[in-house]
Amino acid sequence: MPFLLPLLLQAYDPEIEAVMNRSRKQKQEAQAAVAxxxxxxxxxxxxxxxxxxxxxxxxxxxxxxxxxxxxxxxxxxxxxxxxxxxxxxxxxxxxxxxxxxxxxxxxxxxxxxxxxxxxxxxxxxxxxxxxxxxxxxxxxxxxxxxxxxxxxxxxxxxxxxxxxxxxxxxxxxxxxxxxxxxxxxxxxxxxxxxxxxxxxxRDPLGWLLSATLARRSGEMSLAQAHIARAVQLSPDDASVALEEGNVAILTNHEDVARSAWQRAVRLSPDSPAGKAAADNLTRLPADKPVG
The missing domain is CATH 1.25.40.10 (Tetratricopeptide repeat domain)
Structure with missing residues (x-):
């Protein structure tokens, strides 16, 4: 599938930016307030x-x-x-x-x-x-x-x-x-x-980051297991959905990737994760007509 290499190369930067900086300001506020x-x-x-x-x-x-x-x-x-x-x-x-x-x-x-x-x-x-x-x-x-x-x-x-x-x-x-x-x-x-x-x-961010790191290292079985756990813990997170699609496309599950990226776009279309997912979707072959 010729779109795979450019997909992998472009997907990481906006996705990891979204993940690494996700809710850090809110987290500090919550920590101080609870304290x-x-x-x-x-x-x-x-x-x-x-x-x-x-x-x-x-x-x-x-x-x-x-x-x-x-x-x-x-x-x-x-x-x-x-x-x-x-x-x-x-x-x-x-x-x-x-x-x-x-x-x-x-x-x-x-x-x-x-x-x-x-x-x-x-x-x-x-x-x-x-x-x-x-x-x-x-x-x-x-x-x-x-x-x-x-x-x-x-x-x-x-x-x-x-x-x-x-x-x-x-x-x-x-x-x-x-x-x-x-x-x-x-x-x-x-x-x-x-x-x-x-x-x-029980922190989904840990499983998400672990899956991302495993994907980057080529440990695809680990990436699949850990992103599945992240999805279980945080099914409505666009960053999780984006990474689910990234792992799926690299393990030859195009249908899962398409569904995950579409979910990321629905959840947060204007976020870095949503925009990266939308771009990834444009690189997929068109859906085959039904019937």
Whole structure:
């Protein structure tokens, strides 16, 4: 089938761009918002929940939420609130909010600095779990800013803090794998993805990235198995549908590829994944007439 080579060459870039950057800004917002949950004990003594977030002690919860609200309304206002609160004794939670506010403004360099300073301050106070979370936030800011090497360093710092097994460790390994892919270290990326799939098996992004990496490496049986799992977990995601089609066409299942790409276009026609799927469809032979 002569269209296969150009299809493979063109499909990767928009597709991986959509996957690698999917919902990262929203993820940071969700992490910070969930972190504002109150708890009567110090954060270090409270086990992480399934989402990997550790409740904020009651002393800091209300001003932290107020700071987040300011940052959501206006990043500059959030930075100003955080700076004032830090002087008044906001501890690393103030620096955390400052990093969040800078990230909201997509000012990645000061966001990285704020998250790293928050991590160091948390560790000085014995809050190692919180420190690990903040190193991971710094890594995501670095990755969003295009500094994959810095991101890898920060993710390694998060993992070195001894995160317990579970969702949070899996998410850090997943993010570390994204940095390693950007750095071209596919073997190390595979190692981190394998850990992520074990630690956070219900996150469809892990299975999607694993399938994409396997396809790029020519491991088509693995790609088929992992994209099937991603489809099961997230059937309405255009990036998942796009990759399902990419794997199908390379394993000689043209009908499955056509259906998957059509689904990607229906789900999100204006997204990079939807546009890549639409372009792939133009490379397929026309449907044979019925009858």
């Amino acid at each position: 504002a949950t109150t708890a009567p004990a110090a954060a270090a003594s409270v086990p992480a929940r399934e989402d990997g977030r550790i409740p904020v002690p009651e002393k800091f919860a209300a001003p932290f939420q107020a700071c987040l609200d300011q940052a959501m309304a206006s990043p500059d206002a959030g930075v100003a609130f955080a700076q004032k609160w830090r002087i008044e004794g906001g501890s690393f939670y103030a620096r955390h909010c400052m990093g969040f506010a800078y990230a909201r403004a997509e000012r990645w360099t000061p966001a990285i600095v704020a998250f790293e300073q928050a991590a160091e301050e948390a560790e000085r106070g014995g809050e190692m779990a919180q420190g690990a979370r903040l190193w991971a936030q710094a890594g995501n800011a670095a990755l969003a800013g295009g500094d994959a090497a810095k991101a890898r360093t920060d993710f390694d710092a998060a993992l070195a803090r001894g995160l317990p097994d579970g969702f949070e460790k899996g998410e850090v390994h997943l993010d570390r794998a994204r940095a390693l892919v950007a750095l071209g270290d596919m073997a190390a990326a595979r190692d981190s993805l394998d850990v992520a799939l074990t630690q956070a098996p």
